[in-house]
Amino acid sequence: MxxxxxxxxxxxxxxxxxxxxxxxxxxxxxxxxxxxxxxxxxxxxxxxxxxxxxxxxxxxxxxxxxxxxxxxxxxxxxxIGVVHQDCQFLDHLPLADNVALPLTVAGREANPEELKELLAWVGLSGHARARPPSLSGGERQRAALARAVITAPxxxxxxxxxxxxxxxxxxxxxxxxxxxxxxxxxxxxxxxxxxxxxxxxxxxxxxxxxxxxxxxxxxxxxx
Amino acid sequence: MKAPLPRKFRLFGRDTRTDRVVPPSGAAAWLTLLTAAAMAFLAVFALALSVATGRLADRWSEALANGATVRISAPADQMATQTQRVLDILSVTPGVETARALDPAETQALLSPWFGPDLPVASLPIPQLIDIQETPQGFDAEGLRLRLSAEVPGATLDDHQRWRRPLVAAADRMRMLGLISLALIGAAMAAMVTLAAMAALSANGQVIRTLRLIGARDGYVARAFVRRFTTRTLTGAAAGTAVAMTAIALMPSAGDAGGFLTDIAFQGAEWLWPLTIPPLAAIVAFVATRTAALRSLRTVL
CATH class of the missing domain: 3.40.50.300 (P-loop containing nucleotide triphosphate hydrolases)
Incomplete structure (x- = not known):
C-alpha cells in the first residue's frame, strides 16, 4: 500500500x-x-x-x-484519510460542510443521516452549524477525525x-x-x-x- | 442526445458547492465588478470611434472617388466658348457619366463660407467650375488632361486624388487607433482581473492547501475561482456596455452641421457590435483567472 x-x-x-x-x-x-x-x-x-x-x-x-x-x-x-496535527478547516463553512468536504470535492453528496450519525459519534452533533474558529482544540481534532473517515478511505x-x-x-x-x-x-x-x-x-x-x-x-x- | 459541456467550461449552471469553498471576498468582488464595467464602457466608446471613422473614411473615399472638377480660367469674353468646348469634350469622353457647369448661385454657395453671402460673383474673375460624375469604371484622367490642355488651354482637371489620399489615410489611421484602443482596453482588463485573482488566490492559500490535501483536483479549485471572477466580469461588463450604449443612443444629433463628432454612434446592424463586449470580457476573465489559478496551484504539492 x-x-x-x-x-x-x-x-x-x-x-x-x-x-x-x-x-x-x-x-x-x-x-x-x-x-x-x-x-x-x-x-x-x-x-x-x-x-x-x-x-x-x-x-x-x-x-x-x-x-x-x-x-x-x-x-x-x-x-487516504488524514488527521493533521494542525487540523485545518475552511473557516467560512459550517462544521458539517467541512466534515463532508472530502465527498464534496469528489463530486459526491453526503448522506444527511450518515453525516448526522458521524457527528454524533465524535460528540459534535450540537456543533453542526458552528464555524471551526469557535471550536476548542479537542473539538477540532474530533471534527478532523470525522472528516478523515467520511469517505471510508x-x-x-x-x-x-x-x-x-x-x-x-x-x-x-x-x-x-x-x-x-x-x-x-x-x-x-x-x-x-x-x-x-x-x-x-x-x-x-x-x-x-x-x-x-x-x-x-x-x-x-x-x- | 446533447453532450454536456466539459466541467471547466460550466460557468453559469448551478454549482453552489464549488463556489462555496472559496470564502466571500467583499471589496475584491466589487472592484472586479467596477473595473469590468468601466473597461466595457470605454471599450464601447472606442468601438464607436472606430466604427465612425471607418464610415467616414468610406464616405470620403466614395464621395471623392466618383467625382472630378474642371476649372476654366479664361478672359470673360471667352469663358462661355471654352466652357462649351470642355462640355463637348466631356460628353464624348468614355467614363464620364455627367458633366455640368456650375451656375453663379452654386459658385456663390461654395464661396460664401469664406467670403459671406454678399459676394458679387458676377463682377469677379472667378473660374468657371464643371462638375464631373464618373461611371463606375471611371475615365482616363491623364488622357483627358492632355486633351484639355491641347484644346482648351485655360482648363485644368482636378480628379480629387490629392485631396482624397490624406483624408482617407487620416480616417484609416483613426480607425486603427480605435482598434488599438480596444486591444489595450482588453489587455488592461486581463491584467486587472489577473491581479485581482492572484490577490484572492494568495489570500486563500490555506483554503487551497486544505482542499488539495483532502483530494481536490487542480481543476476543481481553479473552477471555484474562475466561476466567481468570470461571472463578476460578465456582470460588470454587461452593465458598463448597457450604460455606454444608452449614452451613445442619447447623443444629440446635429445633422450635417455636426460633422464627425456627432457621427460617433452606431447605425443599424452596427448596434450588434457592442453586444459582443460582455462575452469577450468574460472570455478574457476566464482565461486570465484560470491561468493565474493553475500557476498558483503548482506551488502547492
Missing amino acids: IAFRNVTHGYGDGPLLSDVSLTLPPGSFHFLTGPSGAGKSTFLKLCYRELMPIAGTVEIFGQDVSHMSRDAVAMARRK EMVLADEPTGNLDWDMSQRLLTLLVELNRMGKTILIATHDMNLIRTAKSQVAARVLRIRDRTVQHAGADL
Missing part, C-alpha cells in the same frame, strides 16, 4: 530521515513513535505526498510519487490524534480505528500516547515503528 525505499528527507540543516526503507501492507495497523522533532509528521507527510523525498522512492498504492500527475495525487489522497493516517482528547474520547477514536482496520483499512498513527498503544495492542495486531537515529525501525518488546 505504502512503500519507502531508501528514502531521505530533510529541511536544509541535514537529513531528518535518512535511508528509510519499509512497507505498510494493506490492512496493517501501525503506530509511529519517537521523540518530538524526530520526524514523525515528516514521515506521515511523505506518505500522502505533502512532502517529496530528496532521495529514494515512495510508492503510494503502487505508484511512485515522483512520477504521479497532480490529478493522480488528488485521486490517491481521496483514498482505504488508509487512515493520524498525526497525534489524541493530543487534545480526554481518555474517553481517545478510546472512542481508537475503537473507530480498530473497527476500520477490521474492515481491511490500513491505519498509521503517530503518537506519544503509550497507553493508547498498549490498549490498541490488546485489541488488534498493531505494530510499532520507532524513529531513531534518523531512520524508522520496528520497535521490539521493550516498548
Whole structure:
C-alpha cells in the first residue's frame, strides 16, 4: 500500500530521515513513535505526498510519487484519510460542510443521516452549524477525525490524534480505528500516547515503528 | 442526445458547492465588478470611434472617388466658348457619366463660407467650375488632361486624388487607433482581473492547501475561482456596455452641421457590435483567472 525505499528527507540543516526503507501492507495497523522533532509528521507527510523525498522512492498504492500527475495525487489522497496535527478547516463553512468536504470535492453528496450519525459519534452533533474558529482544540481534532473517515478511505493516517482528547474520547477514536482496520483499512498513527498503544495492542495486531537515529525501525518488546 | 459541456467550461449552471469553498471576498468582488464595467464602457466608446471613422473614411473615399472638377480660367469674353468646348469634350469622353457647369448661385454657395453671402460673383474673375460624375469604371484622367490642355488651354482637371489620399489615410489611421484602443482596453482588463485573482488566490492559500490535501483536483479549485471572477466580469461588463450604449443612443444629433463628432454612434446592424463586449470580457476573465489559478496551484504539492 505504502512503500519507502531508501528514502531521505530533510529541511536544509541535514537529513531528518535518512535511508528509510519499509512497507505498510494493506490492512496493517501501525503506530509511529519517537521523540518530538524526530520526524514523525515528516514521515506521515511523505506518505500522502505533502512532502517529496530528496532521495529514494515512495510508492503510494503502487505508484511512485515522483512520477504521479497532480490529478493522480488528488485521486490517491481521496483514498487516504488524514488527521493533521494542525487540523485545518475552511473557516467560512459550517462544521458539517467541512466534515463532508472530502465527498464534496469528489463530486459526491453526503448522506444527511450518515453525516448526522458521524457527528454524533465524535460528540459534535450540537456543533453542526458552528464555524471551526469557535471550536476548542479537542473539538477540532474530533471534527478532523470525522472528516478523515467520511469517505471510508482505504488508509487512515493520524498525526497525534489524541493530543487534545480526554481518555474517553481517545478510546472512542481508537475503537473507530480498530473497527476500520477490521474492515481491511490500513491505519498509521503517530503518537506519544503509550497507553493508547498498549490498549490498541490488546485489541488488534498493531505494530510499532520507532524513529531513531534518523531512520524508522520496528520497535521490539521493550516498548 | 446533447453532450454536456466539459466541467471547466460550466460557468453559469448551478454549482453552489464549488463556489462555496472559496470564502466571500467583499471589496475584491466589487472592484472586479467596477473595473469590468468601466473597461466595457470605454471599450464601447472606442468601438464607436472606430466604427465612425471607418464610415467616414468610406464616405470620403466614395464621395471623392466618383467625382472630378474642371476649372476654366479664361478672359470673360471667352469663358462661355471654352466652357462649351470642355462640355463637348466631356460628353464624348468614355467614363464620364455627367458633366455640368456650375451656375453663379452654386459658385456663390461654395464661396460664401469664406467670403459671406454678399459676394458679387458676377463682377469677379472667378473660374468657371464643371462638375464631373464618373461611371463606375471611371475615365482616363491623364488622357483627358492632355486633351484639355491641347484644346482648351485655360482648363485644368482636378480628379480629387490629392485631396482624397490624406483624408482617407487620416480616417484609416483613426480607425486603427480605435482598434488599438480596444486591444489595450482588453489587455488592461486581463491584467486587472489577473491581479485581482492572484490577490484572492494568495489570500486563500490555506483554503487551497486544505482542499488539495483532502483530494481536490487542480481543476476543481481553479473552477471555484474562475466561476466567481468570470461571472463578476460578465456582470460588470454587461452593465458598463448597457450604460455606454444608452449614452451613445442619447447623443444629440446635429445633422450635417455636426460633422464627425456627432457621427460617433452606431447605425443599424452596427448596434450588434457592442453586444459582443460582455462575452469577450468574460472570455478574457476566464482565461486570465484560470491561468493565474493553475500557476498558483503548482506551488502547492
